Amino acid sequence: MVELFLMLILAHLIGDFLFQPTAWVKDKKKRKLKSKYLYFHVGLHFLLLLFTTQFNRHYLFAIILIVLSHFVIDSVKLFFEKKKTTKIWFFADQFMHFGVIAAVVYYYYPYQIPFEILYSSKSLALLTALILVTYVAAIVLKLMLSKWSVPIAKKNNNDTNNAGKYIGILERLFIFFFVLIDFWEGIGFLLAAKSIFRFGDLKESKDVKLTEYILIGTLLSFGLGILCAILYKQFVFFN
Incomplete structure (x- = not known):
């Protein structure tokens, strides 16, 4: 088959x-x-x-x-x-x-789809964790960073798109799976890579609020990704 x-x-x-x-x-x-x-x-x-x-x-x-x-x-x-x-x-x-x-x-080759695996506690926990670390975390970050994001958006004439949102989702997914496989070095590499790409923007803009927004957003995003991964690992360990 x-x-x-x-x-x-x-x-x-x-x-x-x-x-x-x-x-x-x-x-x-x-x-x-x-x-x-x-x-x-x-x-x-x-x-x-x-x-x-x-x-x-x-x-x-x-x-x-x-x-x-x-x-x-x-x-x-x-x-x-x-x-x-x-x-x-x-x-x-x-x-x-x-x-x-x-x-x-x-x-x-007739086969059966193991639906019982999809409804197991571990599968449901993984699905819950993935939703939390992606879209729920994105909304939480948006609310927490509104103090900085609103003035920045006004300054740039609201010329924004959803690219930042999806970049955040992808970075938290990487962090989530890095923690699951105990590859903590990968998180450091991801943080370093993001810092390098952002360095040029921060250097040219010379905007304190933008710098604060990026730093706080990055730390919160990484923290939420790590937290969700640790909670999921603990749930699987005790079940």
């Missing part, structure tokens, strides 16, 4: 990412079903699937089903995708492709 799944996934990744030039993508978006590259793309997937399954006739039904579904999914995406929904359609497209592969593997 695992071998078949890996063979099908490998073919998909090579066909959708490694062997799909940007020119093909642009032409497909422009010409849709009239684009020859749509059919080249589907044909390439067919050849890759044959190759990765070692031309085994036993999997011929799976190959045909995957190729046909790939054509349908890509065609639907081409007609309904807009500039504003590009990201959504990218992930939806990949999700549907992987769903078809999972269904095909199930047809040949």
